[in-house]
Amino acid sequence: MSRAFAALGSAAQTAEIASGDDDAVARAATAVGGVSVRGLTKYFVAPDGARHAVIDRLSFDVPPGQFVCVLGASGSGKTTLLRLLGGLASPDAGRVDFAAPSSRGFVFQQDALLPWRSVLDNVAFGLAMRGVARAERRRRALALLDTVGLGGLHDQLPNRLSGGMRQRVNLARALAVEPTVLLMDEPFSALDVRTRSRLQGELRDIWRARRSTVIFVTHQIDEALQLGQRVMVLGAGGAGILADLAVPASEAARAALATRIHALIDGASQPVAAASAVDGHVQSPEHQR
Numbered sequence: 001m002s003r004a005f006a007a008l009g010s011a012a013q014t015a016e017i018a019s020g021d022d023d024a025v026a027r028a029a030t031a032v033g034g035v036s037v038r039g040l041t042k043y044f045v046a047p048d049g050a051r052h053a054v055i056d057r058l059s060f061d062v063p064p065g066q067f068v069c070v071l072g073a074s075g076s077g078k079t080t081l082l083r084l085l086g087g088l089a090s091p092d093a094g095r096v097d098f099a100a101p102s103s104r105g106f107v108f109q110q111d112a113l114l115p116w117r118s119v120l121d122n123v124a125f126g127l128a129m130r131g132v133a134r135a136e137r138r139r140r141a142l143a144l145l146d147t148v149g150l151g152g153l154h155d156q157l158p159n160r161l162s163g164g165m166r167q168r169v170n171l172a173r174a175l176a177v178e179p180t181v182l183l184m185d186e187p188f189s190a191l192d193v194r195t196r197s198r199l200q201g202e203l204r205d206i207w208r209a210r211r212s213t214v215i216f217v218t219h220q221i222d223e224a225l226q227l228g229q230r231v232m233v234l235g236a237g238g239a240g241i242l243a244d245l246a247v248p249a250s251e252a253a254r255a256a257l258a259t260r261i262h263a264l265i266d267g268a269s270q271p272v273a274a275a276s277a278v279d280g281h282v283q284s285p286e287h288q289r
């Protein structure tokens, strides 16, 4: 297993994993919040009847608390992978294992808010489904709305809010059930640049405070390198993982990596061996950017 991957586990796991112990990596992925993917495969049938593997025997581990960004050309299977991880689609082969206890929260590009319910009720919806008492639902939902900067707007209906605000509500809704793994599919791509940048900062703050595992699909290389501790680049046509890298701490190294990832996605360069591409500039989970 790569040094890059090793550097991304918790401090205690890191020492163990850095010794090159593959079993330790698997153990790390089975601690709460960890995800283990083995031989994951998904086919789609084209209009001509031919079967195409969109995801083809993909294997990787995500240690608990890691923030992973998934990049790749359009059609490389990023959304399909996220849907498989979220249990919204079933694999044709392979498996996804979540450490128990586990729960998953979703944030998609289009918010999943119920237009006839207030902001508060939208955030509290998952808690209601889990049988949390009304007063406690309200308390938790109000606290989360504060966290995402929407304190005071709890009585509004979603359609009275801007796209950025709705996506904040959406994030609060996903966080309400305290997921061990947060799955995000281009959550900020429909937002203007300033709103997007503000929400990226807020997400990072929330992640630092909660340390839940985040798997974040994006088209934007700069977004991935800004947010993630680790980036995975998927190849088109079931080509698999073209690169799986720790995000370097220094801005200059990130800029260099962005150029390489661009070339990789454009098909202008060869797959990158894990860790080597970041030249040892790995980032520990305690690293605070």
Ligand SMILES: Nc1ncnc2c1ncn2[C@@H]1O[C@H](COP(=O)(O)OP(=O)(O)OP(=O)(O)O)[C@@H](O)[C@H]1O
Pocket: 044, 045, 054, 072, 073, 074, 075, 076, 077, 078, 079, 080, 081, 219
């Ligand atoms: N339900 C489906 N039926 C048939 N083909 C599908 C289905 N869902 C996805 N595909 C195909 O699988 C491939 C991967 O789709 P997916 O949406 O996962 O890619 P993506 O990397 O997320 O793309 P984008 O970046 O454009 O969102 C595409 O070629 C798509 O046409």
